[in-house]
Amino acid sequence: MEGLVTQLSENFSLAEMVRSQTASRKGIRNRPGVNQTAALKLLCEKVLQPVRDHFGRPVNISSGYRSPKLNRAIGGSGSSQHCLGEAADFTVSGVSNLEVCQWMEKKLNYDQLIYEYGEAGWVHCSYSATRMRNMELSAVRRSGRTVYLKGLRA
Secondary structure (H helix, E strand, C coil): CCCCCCEEECCEEHHHHHCCHHHHHHCCCCCCCHHHHHHHHHHHHHHHHHHHHHHCCCEEEEECCCCHHHHHHCCCCCCCHHHHCCEEEEEECCCCHHHHHHHHHHHCCCCEEEEECHHHCEEEEECCCCCCCCEEEEEEEECCEEEEEECCCC
8 A cells, every 4th residue: 555654563554454355345445544453553563563473474464454434434433443543353373263262362462352253263452552451352152143152261
């Protein structure tokens, strides 16, 4: 994305934190403001970069910042921390999602850590400068709906 070359941490750029196939396909502008960019920088420094450094493998961002319009387009929660620049969904190449979550639970501080839909899914983590719940959840499908269970469950 033109104009989005800002490095947020050693291995993470603003461009990758705002990349969205849905936004591109639907012509939705997905540019964070100053506050959201600052939040993305903290998320990268405090969560994503430590994960990258520990595992020594690429961290693949599937969803970072979402403008409110993009968030509505994908059916995201109205209170999604993605819209604040405080959350990312990701996988680590060659490492199980549960292993990533378990390491993060032991070594990092965050607001929420969600093991989403098992190994076929992804890791969701949020980081907020004002709220640090260190809450762990697992998202599973039950009767066609997403249910959040306490703790990290395989």
